[in-house]
Amino acid sequence: MAVAKFEVPELKEYPIIPKLKKGAMAHSAPYVAKEKFQTPLGYPGELIDNWKEVAIEKMGELTNKYRSLSVYLDSCVKCGACTDKCHYYLGTTDPKNMPVARQDLFRKVYRRYYTLAGKLAPKLVGAEDLTEEVLDDWYTYFHQCSQCRRCSVYCPYGIDTAEISMAAREIMDTVGKGQKYCNEIISKAQILGNNLGLPEPALVNTLEGLEEDIEEETGVVVKMPLDVKGADVLLITPSADFFAEPHIDGLIGYAKVFHEAGISWTMSSYASEAANFGMFIGSYENMQKLALRIRQAALDLGVKRIVFGECGHAWRVAYSFLNTLAGPFDFLDQNYPVPQHICEVTHGLIEDGSIKLDKSGNDHMTLTYHDSCNVARASRMGDKPGGQFTIPRDIIKASCNNYYDMPEHSIKEGTFCCGGGGGLLTDDLIELRVKGAMPRMQALKQVTEQNGVTHMAAICAICKSQFSKIFPYYDFEMDQIVSVHQLVSNAIVLTGQTNGESDDEDSTSNDVETA
Numbered sequence: 001m002a003v004a005k006f007e008v009p010e011l012k013e014y015p016i017i018p019k020l021k022k023g024a025m026a027h028s029a030p031y032v033a034k035e036k037f038q039t040p041l042g043y044p045g046e047l048i049d050n051w052k053e054v055a056i057e058k059m060g061e062l063t064n065k066y067r068s069l070s071v072y073l074d075s076c077v078k079c080g081a082c083t084d085k086c087h088y089y090l091g092t093t094d095p096k097n098m099p100v101a102r103q104d105l106f107r108k109v110y111r112r113y114y115t116l117a118g119k120l121a122p123k124l125v126g127a128e129d130l131t132e133e134v135l136d137d138w139y140t141y142f143h144q145c146s147q148c149r150r151c152s153v154y155c156p157y158g159i160d161t162a163e164i165s166m167a168a169r170e171i172m173d174t175v176g177k178g179q180k181y182c183n184e185i186i187s188k189a190q191i192l193g194n195n196l197g198l199p200e201p202a203l204v205n206t207l208e209g210l211e212e213d214i215e216e217e218t219g220v221v222v223k224m225p226l227d228v229k230g231a232d233v234l235l236i237t238p239s240a241d242f243f244a245e246p247h248i249d250g251l252i253g254y255a256k257v258f259h260e261a262g263i264s265w266t267m268s269s270y271a272s273e274a275a276n277f278g279m280f281i282g283s284y285e286n287m288q289k290l291a292l293r294i295r296q297a298a299l300d301l302g303v304k305r306i307v308f309g310e311c312g313h314a315w316r317v318a319y320s321f322l323n324t325l326a327g328p329f330d331f332l333d334q335n336y337p338v339p340q341h342i343c344e345v346t347h348g349l350i351e352d353g354s355i356k357l358d359k360s361g362n363d364h365m366t367l368t369y370h371d372s373c374n375v376a377r378a379s380r381m382g383d384k385p386g387g388q389f390t391i392p393r394d395i396i397k398a399s400c401n402n403y404y405d406m407p408e409h410s411i412k413e414g415t416f417c418c419g420g421g422g423g424l425l426t427d428d429l430i431e432l433r434v435k436g437a438m439p440r441m442q443a444l445k446q447v448t449e450q451n452g453v454t455h456m457a458a459i460c461a462i463c464k465s466q467f468s469k470i471f472p473y474y475d476f477e478m479d480q481i482v483s484v485h486q487l488v489s490n491a492i493v494l495t496g497q498t499n500g501e502s503d504d505e506d507s508t509s510n511d512v513e514t515a
Ligand code: SF4
Pocket: 085, 086, 087, 088, 097, 098, 099, 102, 144, 145, 146, 147, 148, 149, 150, 151, 152, 161, 162, 165, 417
């Protein structure tokens, strides 16, 4: 077990609602962004003198602009249905991590300045002035929300704490109190094209190395094309796929799928990132800048389709917002969804028999599947309701012989967050991440003990990084988390080019020109 400087929650046999411990996580807050990470995003470098006036004004702007936000703030009846639904409350026991309490941090200020009752008799309606103490509470507890939307599923009014959390972060950024982790990443992606700041030569190097690895292992030449003009598909994938484990095994899986199906494809060094952290800080403008890079890359390379790799929140931004952020995409082939998820592509190819899978390639594992929040509760896949649940599971089941779901309350639309989503995947929040992962770990432990599950598959770069980091705190091994396309990669039957001999029919980069 990893050594922790805090108490790691005990995994119980059945989920229980913990006793409240006031202020249990009051000490947990991420590093504040310095000027060099604030100003490139258009925010003040530090807390401005008139921060209070600016914050209240921004609150008014946001509640006018996003009607959903004011509806959420006005409609809570304090029924309590959401109180035990947040993984951060269940894992930390801090009452301010109950979704309704988190919302109230925002709501009490909104009531004070934007409702008549709050202006006239604040105490009667739970309205409060915006003070430095309140701002600190915001910074602490709105960075203990992974914007996973689980609470909204159980709220009879559908109140979405994630949107309130995004608005709070946007207000804090506007007055100069942004979060270092998110804002540093957004700057890198805007300047260099990806969250990791990987320059083009590093990408070329990595991809060449992967091609060699695949050929060595399989005897088949599978291309990893970059900046190839005229390819049919532009793959936009999280930059973690280029180097992290198990992400990179997923990237190998996508390449094998495209190869085997004879689809010409490319990645882009200009838009080498699917993730869009602009969403986590609630910033439409910053989200749009990243989305426009994808549009530009698609135009420059002359592709016909855009396909997204395994990344949860990236798929939410792509599925729900890409067309409004960076559309119209009328220059793409309208016979395909714009955009499309790699799981939709692979699923279709399995269904029509274009690729064959040998399940025995994964016989050394017994699998379960973690539904990533943003895919489960903020998007869809395919053309049927619930496709985001069935399509990844169908792919896994087609790739392996041994599969078991975790308990029903912890999967599909009730899935528990990995504990590191929403811009919280940073070491300065490790205690929160470990504690927030508790409900997922409990469900995983259950299928491990009852069904002999050895590995958990996921289609989100953040979930994969989070699990490989926090598994050791709960006596699991880091490599028990796998990519869904890693399973495809292990099972896919490769034909075509072998031993480096060219076979034009199966080449992924025929009739294309390197940009
Ligand atoms: S959105 Fe998720 S993390 Fe945020 S309060 Fe709701 S359940 Fe908790």
